[in-house]
Amino acid sequence: MEDYIQFSAKTKSEAITKACIELGTSSDQLEIQVVTEGSSGFFGIGSKPAVIKVRKKEEVSEEVEIEKMVESVKMDSIKPEKKKETPKPAPKPERAKEQKEIKEAREVKEPREPKEKAPKPVKEKQPKERPAKEKPVKEAREPKERAPKEKPVKEKPAKVTKPVEIITDPAEIKEIEERATVFLRDVFASMELGEVEITSKYNTADGCLEVDFEGEDMGILIGKRGQTLDSLQYLTSLVVNKGKNNYIRVKLDTEDYRRRRKETLENLARGIAYKVKKTRKPVVLEPMNPYERRIIHSALQGNKYVETVSEGEEPYRHVVVKLKRW
Template identity: 35%
Template structure:
């Protein structure tokens, strides 16, 4: 006769062990159906026990007769052990088919659950094997593709690559000088600024350098060189729209470019020392591409830091970060 017993436990395996202990059977003698895997809950709140249903073959129950036939010798009745009284903390699980109360006890600490049909066994801790040969020593199957080695790519700053210098012909440079002087002089005249423009000696083969002199060059420089940069930018547009060859224009006054470069280099080294000490990234104020290149170049060989640019123009900034790649903005 097929009988059914339901049991509960802290988890699925504990519930199965409780049922087997109640029946006094082995795992191979019963069939298990998991009704509820249970929940652990958070800090014991909302936890529910696991519940399983165990089916097993039990002896047929004797059919009561109206008048049992007399026998010469009474059959010995099997001695039944009295059911143990449940402890106050133990739970009773009663099924609909078998009304006998069953004790549900917690699983022992040294209990090892057995593998159920169609269920995964508990995961074992992985142990390192010393007798296994290295993967590189294994023979590779014929026709298999070679494994690509994983390359750790370090974080590199967005320093501009070396610019390719294309020499400008002498005729194009002469034409550029005339166009630039006329444009910059006319622009300053419209601004009401008295000026004198001279051409500085050529340093690079594609660059035209102009210097503006006058009694008051403060308005020409502007706040942090903004006005001077704008004059240089507009002059570059005029040259490259009129000429077939590319000419880089540099406009300076009162040696502002060199002084600004030295100031930025000092700022870069000062901030880099703070980054090394605090191990935290520092973000500088927005700068134009020329000034950002000065910062990158000044810290290119500075031990312990790396630089990169972030944001969009005109608010693009230079970030000085620890060399290990930790980019937490300050």
């Protein structure tokens, strides 16, 4: 009997292949013992090889195989065969003649007449008449009329908005402008924008504080579709209206962005209206802030063929342009 030879590789299958090549035989002719399965580790760290022990199986010669076949044939011949059932011998003619005479003598005797049994009287079962139970007739009740439950309607509290009043006091106007200017300078300093020229003016016609600023790289303050400018405008409005009884509208602008954006939205609205009229299918615009939605609504307010509605919740509220119903 040959001794086991040890082989190692990254995986068990690679180790078996290696053993087959070195021993010059196939895997079915080998006796294999797995010492370790092996592991890949974590990103190659701590990996362990697979280890197996192998030896060739004993070869059985042709003479031994022939002897085994002869032994199996001998064993089959030794097995006892089943005994064959021998047929019973036919009865002798003299015995058959005696049996025939006995049978005829029995037939000569008169057979006994069977006693006739009197038929049992059949009792006629009369069905018992059970008095039918009268089911009490239930009086049909009139369905009760239930008053529908009225769900209490929760009234949403109305948003309290401060009235917009035009300020005429010069001192108060100056104080409002200074509030906005100081706040914006602090914001620009924290953003490290450098020198930014801020000009503010209170419009006594509509009660709006208009603030404009100029400087280098103002695109940072505008942001994508004016989102940064709108956020800055909202914060400035909070600062200006803090502790005030009347609401003051604030409008921030730079590089004439508000006017250019208004023209862009108006052109967009007219193009969308033409598309809806031609295809007769509604078009959903991208989410916009309330100021930009008002521009779309006002641009198509007098259109004969399309109408506009706002749908969704903030900050995803958007305008839908659709065909008018006639």
